[in-house]
Amino acid sequence: MAGGLQDWKKHKRPFAAIAGAPLLWLLLFFLVPMAIVWLYSFGENAGPADIAISGTLDNYKRAIEWLYLSIFLKSLAVAALVTLICLIIGFPVAMAITFAAPKWRPWLLLGIMLPFWTNLLIRTYALMMLMGTNGYANKGLGALWDGASWLRTLVGMQPLEAWTPVQLLYNNFAVVLGLVYVHLPFMVLPLYSALDRLDKSLIEASLDLGAGHLRTLMKIVVPLAGPGILAGVMITLIPALGAYLTPDLMGGTESQMIANVIERQFKRANDWPFGAALSFLLIYAMFILIALQSMRRDKGDAR
Amino acid sequence: MALFNRTPVAPLEYTRKLWMRSWVAATMFFLYAPLLVLMIFSFNDSKRNVVWKGFTLKYYEKALNNDSLVEAMVNSLTIAGLATVFSLVLGALAAVMLWRFKFPFKGAVEGTMSLPIIVPEICLGVAFLIFFAKIEWPTELPWPLNLSAITIAHITFCFPFVAMVVRSRLASFNIEEEEAAKDLGASEWQTFRDILLPHMKPGLIAGALLAFTLSLDDFVITFFTSGPDTITFPVKVYSMVRFSVTPEVNAASTILILLTIILTAVALKLQGVKAIADTH
Numbered sequence: 167m168a169g170g171l172q173d174w175k176k177h178k179r180p181f182a183a184i185a186g187a188p189l190l191w192l193l194l195f196f197l198v199p200m201a202i203v204w205l206y207s208f209g210e211n212a213g214p215a216d217i218a219i220s221g222t223l224d225n226y227k228r229a230i231e232w233l234y235l236s237i238f239l240k241s242l243a244v245a246a247l248v249t250l251i252c253l254i255i256g257f258p259v260a261m262a263i264t265f266a267a268p269k270w271r272p273w274l275l276l277g278i279m280l281p282f283w284t285n286l287l288i289r290t291y292a293l294m295m296l297m298g299t300n301g302y303a304n305k306g307l308g309a310l311w312d313g314a315s316w317l318r319t320l321v322g323m324q325p326l327e328a329w330t331p332v333q334l335l336y337n338n339f340a341v342v343l344g345l346v347y348v349h350l351p352f353m354v355l356p357l358y359s360a361l362d363r364l365d366k367s368l369i370e371a372s373l374d375l376g377a378g379h380l381r382t383l384m385k386i387v388v389p390l391a392g393p394g395i396l397a398g399v400m401i402t403l404i405p406a407l408g409a410y411l412t413p414d415l416m417g418g419t420e421s422q423m424i425a426n427v428i429e430r431q432f433k434r435a436n437d438w439p440f441g442a443a444l445s446f447l448l449i450y451a452m453f454i455l456i457a458l459q460s461m462r463r464d465k466g467d468a469r
Numbered sequence: 470m471a472l473f474n475r476t477p478v479a480p481l482e483y484t485r486k487l488w489m490r491s492w493v494a495a496t497m498f499f500l501y502a503p504l505l506v507l508m509i510f511s512f513n514d515s516k517r518n519v520v521w522k523g524f525t526l527k528y529y530e531k532a533l534n535n536d537s538l539v540e541a542m543v544n545s546l547t548i549a550g551l552a553t554v555f556s557l558v559l560g561a562l563a564a565v566m567l568w569r570f571k572f573p574f575k576g577a578v579e580g581t582m583s584l585p586i587i588v589p590e591i592c593l594g595v596a597f598l599i600f601f602a603k604i605e606w607p608t609e610l611p612w613p614l615n616l617s618a619i620t621i622a623h624i625t626f627c628f629p630f631v632a633m634v635v636r637s638r639l640a641s642f643n644i645e646e647e648e649a650a651k652d653l654g655a656s657e658w659q660t661f662r663d664i665l666l667p668h669m670k671p672g673l674i675a676g677a678l679l680a681f682t683l684s685l686d687d688f689v690i691t692f693f694t695s696g697p698d699t700i701t702f703p704v705k706v707y708s709m710v711r712f713s714v715t716p717e718v719n720a721a722s723t724i725l726i727l728l729t730i731i732l733t734a735v736a737l738k739l740q741g742v743k744a745i746a747d748t749h
Contacts, residue, residue, distance in 0.1 A: 174572040180657065181570055188563035188628070189578070195625045196585055199600035203592070206599060255499075258492045274493070276733070281500045283682045284729050287703045288722040291710050292503035295510070295719075300520075302506065350500065408589025410689050415710065425591040425689075432595050432693070442599070445592040452587055 207442035217438055225443035234427065234444070241423040242451075244338070245406035248345040252353040252402050253395070255346070260357035261387075264364075275358065282351035290415055293347050297334040297416075304331045336418040344412040353402045360394015361387070400459050404452055424448055504726060511719035528720040538721055541705035548616050548691075548701060549684040552623035556680040557673060559624065560631025564672075565665075567632070568639040583633070585626045594693035597622045601694065608696040615699050622694045623684045630683060631676035638672030671740060678736050682729070 174181040205219050207226070212218035228234070263274045281289060297303045308329040315326040334340060364387065372382040388395065410425035417423075424444065431441030514525035532538055567579060585593065601618050608615070642665070650660045688703040695704060702725065709718045 171571045172569055174570045177570070181566070181572065184562050185566040185570070185572070188559045188566065188582075188632070191559055191625070191628070192581060195600075195621055197581065199596035200584075200588075202599050202603055203596045255496060258489060259496050262489045262493045276737075277497055278500070280729070280733060281504065283686075283733065284504065285686050285703060285722075285725055287686075287688050287706055287710075288507070288725060289504065291706070291718065291722065292507040294710070296503045296506055347499070347503070350496070404587065405589070408591055410591050411707075415707075425589065428591050428595065432598060438599065441595060445589075445595050448589055449592055452589065456587065 203442045204446060206439050207446050209439040209442075211437065211439065225440045226447075228440060229443050229447055237422060237427055238424055238447070238451075241407055241425075244342060244345070244423060245403050245409075248342055248349060248406045249353070249399055249402045251342070251346045252350050253357075253399065256350060256353040256357055256398070257395075260354050260361050263354075263358050264361040275355075278351050278354050278358075282355075286348055286411060289348055290344060290412055293344055294335060294416060297340065297343075299331045299333070299335075301334070303334055307332065335416055336421075338417070338421045340416040340418075341413045341421045341423070344416040345406050345409055348412060349402050349406055352405065353398045356394055356398035356401055357391075360391040360397070363394070364390055396459055396462060400455065404455060407451065407455075408448060507719055508723045508726060511716065511723040513716065513719075516716065528716040529724075532717045532720040532724070535717060537700065538702075538705055538717070541700045541702045542721075542724075544616060544699065545685055545702035547613050548620050548623055549681050551613075551616075551620045552627050552684040553677050553680045555620075555624045556627035556631045557677050559628040560676055560680075561635050561669065561673060563628065563632040564635035564639055564669075568636055568642075582629050585629050586633070590626075590687075590689040593622070593626060594690045597625075597690060598693040608698075615696070618696075619691050619694045619699065619701065622690050623687060626687075626690065627680040627683050630679050631673075634676040634679060635669055635672040638669055638675075642668050674736070674739055678732065681732070685725075 172181075174185075206217055208221050208223070209217045209219040210222055210224065259278070263271055263278075266274055295301060308331070311326065311329040319325050368386055368390070369382055372386045373379070377385065407423075408425050409423060410429060413421055413423040413426055414429075417426075425448070428441050428444045428448070431437045431444065435441075510521075511528060512524050512526065513521055514527070515522035563582060567575070567582075572578075597618070606618050608618075610617070646668075647660055647664050650664045655663065686703070688707060691701050691704055692707070695701065702721075706718055706721060709715065
C-alpha cells in the first residue's frame, strides 16, 4: 500500500479538506486541554478560584511523598493482581473459544462482548447488589457453612455456630473482584485474537511428537501467542490502573486508588495544581508501561 | 447434544473436554449472574432488594415518572447520538487521511490520535474540567446547547476509536478499483461516494456502534464536564446508588441493558454474527 500513498504537497486541496477537521479538533479539544493541565501541575493556588502558574515543582515533590507514593504503588499492585486473575480466568476461555466449532465461535465471542458493551456503572451496581450483606453471595456462603455444620454433626462433632454474614463489600477484596468482573472481557478478546492466528498444525505436531498438553501449552502456545498475551495484559492493566468507579463504589476508605485521590483533589480538596501533577504522573506511568511493552515486542520481532 | 456424543475427543477439541466446558460455563455465569439478578429483582415487590416478595411493575412506573431520571436518559441519548454523528465524520476523515496521504510528522500525528484512547479517563475528565472552566464555556444555555461541553468531550474520546476501526477496514481496499473508476471518468467526489464509501461501510457501522456505546457508557468524563444542572443517565444512577439505593435503579438499569441488547440485535441484523465478532 505504501506505493499508493499520495504526497500531501501534490494534493494540497483534498488533503486540507480531509485532514483539516480532525487535526483541528485534536488540537483544540485534546492537546490544548492536556497542555493546560500540564501547565497547572507547575502552578499554585493564588486565590479561591485563581491558579498562578509559577513553575514550581512543589506539587511533584508532594506527590512523591510516601503517603501518595504508597497509594500509587498500591494501585499498581491491585491492577497487576487484577490482570493476573483475568489472565488465569481468561486464558482457558480464549482457548475454548478458539477451538470451539465454527458455528459456536461467534456466539461465544458475542457472549463475552455483550457485558463489555453494557454500562460499566450498571455492571458495578449489579455486582454490589449481589455482594451486599443480605445478598446472594452471602446466602451462598451461608448455605455452604450450614452444609459443613451438618457434615460435622454427621461425624459426631459439635455443629458450627450459626452463619454470620461477612462483609464482602467496601474492602480491598471487593475492589479486586469488581475490577476483575468489569475487565475480564478486555483480556479474553485480545487473547482470543492472538490464539486464533496461531498455526494449529504446530500444536498437533507437538502432541504427535509426544509432548503432553501442559508442555505443548508452555513450549508452543504461550511463546507463539506471546505478543497477543502481552497485548491482553496491557489492555487490562492500563484501565485497571486508572479505574475510578469501582474503587469509589465498592471500596472502603482504605481501598482508594490513584484515580480516587485525583478526583478528591479536584472536587473536595480543591487543590487543582496538585491534582494536575498527580494526573500527569499517572499518564507518565501509562507511557512507561507502553514503552516497556513495545520494547519487549521489538526484541521479540528481532529473534 | 454434543455433550453426550460418544465419538472420541480429538486432541485439539479442547472445547469438548469437560473441565474446559465447566470453566467457560463458570465464567459466563460470573459475567451474567449479577446482571440477571439485577433484571429479575427489578420486578420485585419489595423495598429491600434481595427478598422476593412478588411480581410488580411499580418500579418501572416510578422510574418512568421520575422526571429527573427520564431527563437524564434523554440527555444521555442525545449526547450519544450527537457524539456518534460527529465522531463518525471526524473518525472517517482521520482514517482516510492516515491511510491515503504522506505528510510530515505523520508518526507523531498518528501517536497523538491514539492518545485519547490510552490516557486514563480520569485524566481526560480533569483536563476537560480545567479547559471548560478556563475558557469560561457558558453553562446556562437552553437545551440541547447546555450539553455541548459534554458532547465535545465525548467526541474527543470517541472519534479515535472510529478512526481505528475504519482504518483497519480501509487496509483491505484495492486501490486499483479507485484508479479504474477515475479512468472511466469519475470525478474525485464520485469515486469517493461510489467506490470508497461503500467499501468503508462495515467499518463505519462498527465505528458508529462503538462510539454510541462508549458515549452512553461514560461516567467519569461526564462527571467532571457536566455543570450542576446537566445530568446524564450514568451520573444520575451514580448518585442514586451512592446516596439512596432504591429499586427504581434496578428498573432504570434494566431498561438500559435492554437497550444494549436491542442495539446488539440491530447490529447482528445489519452485519451478521460473524462480522460483529470480527470487529472487536
